[in-house]
Amino acid sequence: xxxxxxxxxxxxxxxxxxxxxxxxxxxxxxxxxxxxxxxxxxxxxxxxxxxxxxxxxxxxxxxxxxxxxxxxxxxxxxxxxxxxxxxxxxxxxxxxxxxxxxxxxxxxxxxxxxxxxxxxxxxxxxxxxxxxxxxxxxxxxxxxxxxxxxxxxxxxxxxxxxxxxxxxxxxxxxxxxxxxxxxxxxxxxxxxxxxxxxxxxxxxxxxxxxxxxxxxxxxxxxxxxxxxxxxxxxxxxxxxxxxxxxxxxxxxxxxxxxxxxxxxxxxxxxxxxxxxxxxxxxxxxxxxxxxxxxxxxxxxxxxxxxxxxxxxxxxxxxxxxxxxxxxxxxxxxxxxxxxxxxxxxxxxxxxxxxxxxxxxxxxxxxxxxxxxxxxxxxxxxxxxxxxxxxxxxxxxxxxxxxxxxxxxxxxxxxxxxxxxxxxxxxxxxxxxxxxxxxxxxxxxxxxxxxxxxxxxxxxxxxxxxxxxxxxxxxxxxxxxxxxxxxxxxxxxxxxxxxxxxxxxxxxxxxxxxxxxxxxxxxxxxxxxxxxxxxxxxxxxxxxxxxxxxxxxxxxxxxxxxxxxxxxxxxxxxxxxxxxxxxxxxxxxxxxxxxxxxxxxxxxxxxxxxxxxxxxxxxxxxxxxxxxxxxxxxxxxxx
Numbered sequence: 166x167x168x169x170x171x172x173x174x175x176x177x178x179x180x181x182x183x184x185x186x187x188x189x190x191x192x193x194x195x196x197x198x199x200x201x202x203x204x205x206x207x208x209x210x211x212x213x214x215x216x217x218x219x220x221x222x223x224x225x226x227x228x229x230x231x232x233x234x235x236x237x238x239x240x241x242x243x244x245x246x247x248x249x250x251x252x253x254x255x256x257x258x259x260x261x262x263x264x265x266x267x268x269x270x271x272x273x274x275x276x277x278x279x280x281x282x283x284x285x286x287x288x289x290x291x292x293x294x295x296x297x298x299x300x301x302x303x304x305x306x307x308x309x310x311x312x313x314x315x316x317x318x319x320x321x322x323x324x325x326x327x328x329x330x331x332x333x334x335x336x337x338x339x340x341x342x343x344x345x346x347x348x349x350x351x352x353x354x355x356x357x358x359x360x361x362x363x364x365x366x367x368x369x370x371x372x373x374x375x376x377x378x379x380x381x382x383x384x385x386x387x388x389x390x391x392x393x394x395x396x397x398x399x400x401x402x403x404x405x406x407x408x409x410x411x412x413x414x415x416x417x418x419x420x421x422x423x424x425x426x427x428x429x430x431x432x433x434x435x436x437x438x439x440x441x442x443x444x445x446x447x448x449x450x451x452x453x454x455x456x457x458x459x460x461x462x463x464x465x466x467x468x469x470x471x472x473x474x475x476x477x478x479x480x481x482x483x484x485x486x487x488x489x490x491x492x493x494x495x496x497x498x499x500x501x502x503x504x505x506x507x508x509x510x511x512x513x514x515x516x517x518x519x520x521x522x523x524x525x526x527x528x529x530x531x532x533x534x535x536x537x538x539x540x541x542x543x544x545x546x547x548x549x550x551x552x553x554x555x556x557x558x559x560x561x562x563x564x565x566x567x568x569x570x571x572x573x574x575x576x577x578x579x580x581x582x583x584x585x586x587x588x589x590x591x592x593x594x595x596x597x598x599x600x601x602x603x604x605x606x607x608x609x610x611x612x613x614x615x616x617x618x619x620x621x622x623x624x625x626x627x628x629x630x631x632x633x634x635x636x637x638x639x640x641x642x643x644x645x646x647x648x649x650x651x652x653x654x655x656x657x658x659x660x661x662x663x664x665x666x667x668x669x670x671x672x673x674x675x676x677x678x679x680x681x682x683x684x685x686x687x688x689x690x691x692x693x694x695x696x697x698x699x700x701x702x703x704x705x706x707x708x709x710x711x712x713x714x715x716x717x718x719x720x721x722x723x724x725x726x727x728x729x730x731x732x733x734x735x736x737x738x739x740x741x742x743x744x745x746x747x748x749x750x751x752x753x754x755x756x757x758x759x760x761x762x763x764x765x766x767x768x769x770x771x772x773x774x775x776x777x778x779x780x781x782x783x784x785x786x787x788x789x790x791x792x793x794x795x796x797x798x799x800x801x802x803x
Contacts, residue, residue, distance in 0.1 A: 167245060167248055167249075167252075167259055167260070167261065168260040168261060170260060171248075171252065171257065171258075171259050171260045172248060172702075174257055175248055175251050175252055175255065175257055176698065176702045178251075178255040178257065179219070179232045179233075179251060179255075180216070180232075181214055181215075181216060181219050181220070181221065181231065181232045181235075182198055182214055182216050184232045184235060184236065184251070184254070185198075185200075185214050185221055185232075185235055186198075187254075188203055188239055189201065189202075189203050189212060189214075191214060196215070196216075196217060197213050197214060197215050197216075198213070198214040198215075198216070199212065199213055199214075200212050200214070202223040202225055202226060202228070203239055204223060204226055204228045204238065204239075204421075204422075205223070205225060205226040205228075205422075206422070207225050211223055211224040211225040212224075212225070218697060218716050219231055219232065219697065219698060219701055220701065220713050220716060221235060222713075229713050229714065230710065230713050231701040231702065231709065231713060232251065233247050233248065233251065233702065234247075234706075234709070234710065234713075236250050236251065239418070240375070240417070240418075241374060241417045241418070241421065241464055241465060242374070242375060244706070246374075246375050249375075250375075271402065274345075274348075274402055275402055275403055277342075277345050278345065278348065278349050278401065278402060278403050279377050279378065279403065280341075281336070281341050281345055281346060281349045281351065282349060282351075282370070282377075282378035282379070282380065282381075283377075283378055284336060284339060284341065285332065285336070285349075285351055285368075285378070285381070286321050286323065286370045286378050288323070288332060288335055288336070289323025289324055289325055289332075289368040289370075289381075290318075290321060290322075290323040291323075292323060292324045292325065292326055292331075293317075293322065293323045293324035293367075296324075296326070298324075298326055298327065299324040299326070302324070302327075302365075302386055303324035303367050303386060304317075304324070306367070306386055307322065307367065310433070311437070311440075311513055312436060312437075312440065313440060316436060316439060316440040319415070319439070320369070320370070320412075320415070320436055320439075321370045321372075321378075322367065322368065322369055322370075322436075323367075323368040323370070324366075324367055324368060325361055325363040325364060325365065325366050325368055325383065326361075326364070326365070327364050327365035328361075328364070329360050329361065329364065330352070330358075330359055330360055330361055331361060332351065332352070332361045332363075333346065333351075333352040333359045333360065333361055336351070336352070337359075343359065348401050348402070349380075349398070349401065350362055350380065350381075350398040350399045350401065350404070351363070351381075351398075362383075362396070363381065363383035363396065365385070365386060366383035366384055366385055366386065366396075367383070367384045367386060368381050368382075368383050369381060369382040369383070369384070369411070369432045371397075371398070371404075371409060371411055372412075372413070372414035372415075373409075373413075373414065374413055374414060374417060374461070375414070376414045379398070379403050379404045379409060380397065380398025380401075380403075380404035380409075381397070381398050382395060382396075382397050382398075382411070382432055382450075383395065383396050383397070384432075397450070405457075406450065407455035407457055407458065408455070408457040408458065408461070409450070409458070410428075410447040410448065410449065410458055410461055410462070411432055411435055411447060411448040411449075411450060412432075412435040412436075412439070412446060412447045412448055413447050413461065415439060415444065416435075416439075416444055416445055416446055416447050417465055419444035419445040420445040420447075420462075420465040420466050421465045421466065422445075423445040423466075424466050424467075424468055425445060425466055425468040425469075425470060426445060426446075426447060426462045426465060426466050426468065426469050426470070427443070427445055427446040427447070427470050427472055427524070428446070428447060428448070428449055428454075428462075428469060428470065428471045428472065429446060429447075429448050429449075429472050429473075429507075429508045430448060430449065430450070430473060430474075430507070431448055431450075431507070431509070432448060433509045434446075434448060434472075434507060434508040434509045435447060435448045436509075437508065437509040437512050437513060438508060438509075438512055438520075441512050441513075441516070441517035441520065442517050443512070443517060443520065443521060447462075454489055454490065455489070456489055456492075456493065459489055459490055459493040459495060460493060462495065463493055463494065463495060467494065467495055467496050468495070468496050468498075469490060469495045469496070469497050469498070470497075470498040470499070470500055470524065470528050471497065471498070471499050471500070471531070472500045472501075472502065472508050472524075473499075473500075473501060473502070474501070474502055474505070474506070474507050487531055487532075487535060487560065488560060488563050490531070491531075491532075491560065491563040491564055492563045492565075494569070497530075497531035497532075498528040498529060498530060498531060499528065499529050499530075499531050499534050500523075500524055500527055500528040500529070501527075511523075532557070532560060532561070532576055532580075533576075533579065533580070533583075535557070535560065536553070536557055536580060536583060536584075539553045539556065539557075540553060540583075550584075553584075554584060554586070554591070554594070555594075557580055558591065558594040558595050558598055559598055561573055561576055561577065561580075561595045562595055562598035562599050564576070565599055573595065574592075577591050577592050577595060635674075635675050635678070637748070637751045637752050637755050638673050638674070638675055638678045638752070639678070639714075639715045640744075640747075640748035640751060640752075641662065641666075641748045641749060641752055642678060642681055642682060642685075642715050643715055643716060643748075644658065644662070644741070644744050644745045644748045645658070645659060645662050645682070645685055646681075646685065646695070646696070646697050646700060646712070646715070646716065647697060647716070647741075648741040648744070648745060649662070649685065649689065649695060650694055650695075650696075651741055653742065653745070658741070658745055659685070659686075659689050659695075661745070662745065662749065663686060665749050666682075666749075666752075669753055669756070670756075671749075671752050671753065671756060672756075677707070677708065677711045678711075678715075680708060680711075681700065681708060681711065681712060681715065684700075684703075684708070685700075697712070697716060700712035701713065701716075754790065754794065757789050757790050758790065761787070761790065764782055
């Protein structure tokens with residue numbers, strides 16, 4: 166893990182305008198910066214960056230956060246990967262926390278393999294572009310296939326010479342260890358001699374999500390009946406085939422923007438589609454999909470469209486990953502390329518625009534396509550049709566999450582109509598399989614889980630907009646975080662707010678608001694000087710994201726206002742005492758109104774004598790409400 170000292174150093178060096186400016190063209194407007202949002206398509210800039218608050222906010226799509234969360238969101242990095250990106254950006258040496266010798270050895274091996282792969286990538290690229298053999302054999306082949314030089318360089322495609330140990334000798338001369346070169350799969354040792362693993366082949370580097378080289382795919386040029394057409398890096402400490410998708414580094418942002426991932430089989434399919442401008446595409450390497458690959462896709466989108474050759478082998482390959490994809494909660498579609506074409510040849514044949522239209526018009530729902538294929542194979546055989554029903558029911562039972570209920574019921578309805586069977590019967594079969602699955606995984610204690618049939622749509626929480634009540638709490642917390650250390654009649658704003666909240670027994674209804682308040686109070690009372698930065702880069706991501714919401718960018722005075730107004734223009738800094746006072750009044754007024762509502766409810770239930778006492782309480786509360794409202798200048802809220 167990265168040490169706290171390194172994290173603190175990164176946080177102190179971060180310039181959010183510099184970080185975001187790497188990806189968004191920003192222009193200054195007042196105290197903030199404005200640009201086109203990188204997270205959704207827009208023509209009018211609504212993406213705002215505040216250097217003083219160190220946050221960004223898009224008023225179009227609602228995305229907001231700090232420098233670290235921007236890198237995480239834009240590059241689809243983990244928290245640690247984002248910190249490493251920032252450390253590299255600001256030339257900060259990363260210090261790791263104490264690790265045991267075994268972990269340290271593993272980390273060193275990982276870094277060694279990444280370094281070797283990077284050297285190999287550069288070597289292979291140099292051989293492709295700057296040697297006679299590379300130009301005549303490999304580059305000419307790639308250009309004949311229709312690949313332009315810029316796309317070849319983008320994907321770092323290279324060439325390994327046909328000489329037995331050209332790369333091996335170069336790597337050892339560069340002081341890379343023979344043992345690690347063998348572990349990386351780049352060289353082999355036989356009878357005391359070393360040989361290149363990928364002699365006379367075009368090399369396709371395979372990147373991880375953050376752009377590091379995990380391994381290589383190598384394609385044979387020309388015919389050789391004794392050698393396989395493609396060979397790949399053998400599995401090692403960093404190259405695990407079931408966790409890799411070719412092209413994910415180049416596709417991740419396009420997948421996020423399109424909210425759809427196109428999955429193909431081969432390297433050249435990915436490269437051809439990218440060259441045509443279709444960039445939300447990755448390759449599985451022609452193997453059955455694994456849970457790790459599907460989870461990698463799900464980091465960017467829930468929508469997966471699998472594109473395979475239209476032959477029977479392609480269909481079977483596509484269907485192999487179906488159940489796993491459903492279990493991961495992906496919405497899966499299938500597209501078969503016609504006329505014995507593959508995505509590479511078909512996009513070159515019809516062009517990018519027609520290929521994109523072909524995808525939209527011809528992709529089919531995976532479950533319903535599977536049913537269609539199975540029914541064709543079953544023909545009029547009753548026993549085979551019965552097996553189809555059982556197989557489809559088992560597939561639908563994979564949709565076992567609460568949020569899948571409506572989708573599952575929709576499938577049951579459509580499939581029942583296709584099979585001409587009773588909907589209730591298929592639903593019963595699916596529910597039976599669901600119960601069996603749950604009871605198998607979770608042995609029943611007392612009554613079985615799923616003992617009854619689900620008869621109603623489960624309640625699903627909906628995203629709720631910020632309530633008026635939350636806004637009042639936000640106002641107090643915003644004032645506390647931004648002005649808490651400022652002076653307030655012989656004490657600080659923080660002291661004043663703590664006293665007001667305690668004396669008036671004011672409460673925070675929102676749990677995260679209460680956490681932020683308690684955290685600030687704890688830091689303050691322990692002698693720290695809490696500020697926005699401490700919250701924005703707090704290690705609890707839920708709290709830091711919530712504080713971004715609290716510190717939401719406010720409407721600023723136009724920089725042109727000075728041209729029309731003489732005299733000083735007051736800022737929030739100048740008027741912080743008024744902001745603190747009003748924020749507390751609103752919180753008090755909220756409590757008084759809540760007490761009035763409770764009092765009115767009690768009045769309806771009370772006996773005659775009790776009603777008199779409750780009525781007097783009501784009158785006192787109304788007086789207090791009027792006084793507080795008067796302090797606000799006559800503004801009343803419901």
